[in-house]
Amino acid sequence: MKIKITDLHPTQLYLSEKKLHDIQMLDQSAEIINVDPISILAFGNCFLITDGHHRAYQALLAGRDTISAEFDRDGGDEFYHLYAQACEERKIYSVMDLKHRILAQDEYEAKWYNWCDGFNQAATLLLKRKADETDKANK
Structure with a gap:
């Protein structure tokens, strides 16, 4: 299906300069x-x-x-x-808001993957606590 790019909301804080370059190369070829x-x-x-921030940014x-x-x-x-x-807490509401968040590959990996690891651990604990509270309330 086709989706308007303006209707997309990011779930990622950064873009990789290398990934974006690779997508741009594809975009300029017949392989698009x-x-x-x-x-x-x-x-x-x-x-x-959930997947495709670089492709959406390049399309825009x-x-x-x-x-x-x-x-x-x-x-x-x-x-x-x-x-x-x-993302919203960091004023990232659209794909274009990632414009000033393009990082070199090594910096992207360090910042984004480390952030994700910590965030996922915290989110897992939060969601588990909410599920436990819901279970207790339903008993």
């Missing part, structure tokens, strides 16, 4: 037809990007209004909602 659709989750009146830079997308069926919806909230 073979680029996988991005993965999304419905959330309110927008769609959360290339002047496209829409991008191919498919619904993510891998689960983890609660995590993505928390990631989206973390």
Whole structure:
């Protein structure tokens, strides 16, 4: 399906300069037809990007209004909602808001992957506590 890029909400704080360069190279070749659709989750009146931030950013830079997308069926919806909230706290509401958050590959890996590890641990504890509270309330 085609989704308007302006309807996409990031769940990622940074972009990799290397990944973006690789996508740009694909975009300039005939292989753009073979680029996988991005993965999304419905959330309110927008769609959360679960995979494909670099592809969405490049599509926007290339002047496209829409991008191919498919619904993510891998689960983890609660995590993505928390990631989206973390983005909003940093004033990242759209793909274009990542413009000043493009990092060299080694910095991207250090900042993003380390942040994700810590965030995922905290989020797991939070979601477990909420589930435990719900279980106690239903007994």
